Amino acid sequence: MNIRFHQLSAQLKRSLAPVYLLCGEEPFQLGEAAQLVRKYAQKQGFIEREVFDADSHFDWNQLAQSAEAMSLFSSRKVIEVRVNKLGKDGGAAVQAYCKRPCADNLLLIIAPELGWKELQSVWAKAVEAIGVVLEVRALAAAEFETWLTDRLKTAGFHPEPEMVALLAERAEGNLLAAAQEIEKLRLVHPPGALTLEDVLGNVADNARYDLYALLPTALAGDRARAQRIVWGLQAEGSAVVLVLWAVSRELRVLAEAAGALARREPLEPVFQTHRVTRARQEGISQTLRQLPPALVRQLLRQCLEVDLAIKGQAPADPWQLLARMIDRLAAAAIRRAG
Known part of the structure; x- marks a missing residue:
């Protein structure tokens, strides 16, 4: 299935997919999406985590070897592959994995630079058929303010629209900067209503x-x-x-x-x-x-x-x-x- 970032938590709560492909050049959402997958996987007993940084010289046979190897510390593990472009060998390895996924493994592929052409490839469609494909994108202005409002509410605040607009103006679409501003607010303001005067007053x-x-x-x-x-x-x-x-x-x-x-x-x-x-x-x-x-x-x-x-x-x-x-x-x- 193909989902957006805001749908990920609900999908993870329903059931863990055997494969997750996370891509897109918005780094904050990409990092949070990966962390969410790891968190829910750990709750389901995927305690061990094996990480591969797949550069241009990476041997993709290691993916199959890791999938077939017995875990040393637990019965289940996350196989995490960090890669920019998979190439022919990488695509073939992932496609082969998707044909025989193991219930004791969860494959997490983090590919920031993956483009729309690669998402139309045979291997990407194989992931979509049995797992989850999530592409994070830069948020438009209205989406950014909605994201800020949701995050402020999660932090325990009830923000007024002008305060959200000010925070959006200050962060200029940078989600990491916005998240840091919200953390600062948590240090100086109690939960509850949050007005423009509160922020300016600080x-x-x-x-x-x-x-x-x-x-x-x-x-x-x-x-x-x-x-x-x-x-x-x-x-x-x-x-x-x-x-x-x-x-x-x-x-x-x-x-x-x-x-x-x-x-x-x-x-x-x-x-x-x-x-x-x-x-x-x-x-x-x-x-x-x-x-x-x-x-x-x-x-x-x-x-x-x-x-x-x-x-x-x-x-x-x-x-x-x-x-x-x-x-x-x-x-x-x-x-x-x-």
Whole structure:
């Protein structure tokens, strides 16, 4: 059978197949899939594990010899073959194995560089007929966020969508980096609800300059201190994407609230949508009296420019762009106060 990564656990719980072929160039999922197979095999009594690193000089007769040899320590063993391309001899050896699989052996083939042509070969079809073929692929953006959500829930968290989106932005599709971030969160946060503020707050707690003070300082018209905070955050090693998220999130709330006021609609639905606490609601209402809505929209467009610079899609320093944007905000606050 041919399955995807998210189906592997359920398949292993149903029954162990005699042969597993794991392939694909997404290393984190590939490693986790192999570990899952080993784990369930061990539970079923496959205690011994024999590993072959099959390079271009590998003698594929060793596969048949290992399958026929009696185990020294247990009645069952995992035969693990790590290979990039099997070639003619490797394909023939695996095909021969599939014709006479042994109930006391489990063959695990890990082939990261196996391409779609090889998966159409006779030997790969032989594996598919009696065992499991799993190809891991790089996740699309939506799939990556779903993967993150599932992993956070497994870790005991109930993440809000914005927090997941932020983590996806930080990891940039790197599953290993994302898994490490989740492990860090487990060290500093108890199980339960996990919000964007929780993640940003953890960064701010470790920085000398408070990330949350940046926008209020700019809105107070303190241009000098606002710039010290921006460059202090950079010097402390804070991720510019985190700073941008904190600023753009607040600007989005301001823009939507300004739009609601212009339409003579209540602000409560906006506050509920963005989970704005009672303590912050008064500050937002005051800010709306300070800044013209057109400026807020312009600043949001500048956030997009910073984001493109962070991703390398614009030839500019994102910290410089961010500093100029914050200074423009502080200067506008001074003019409105005057």
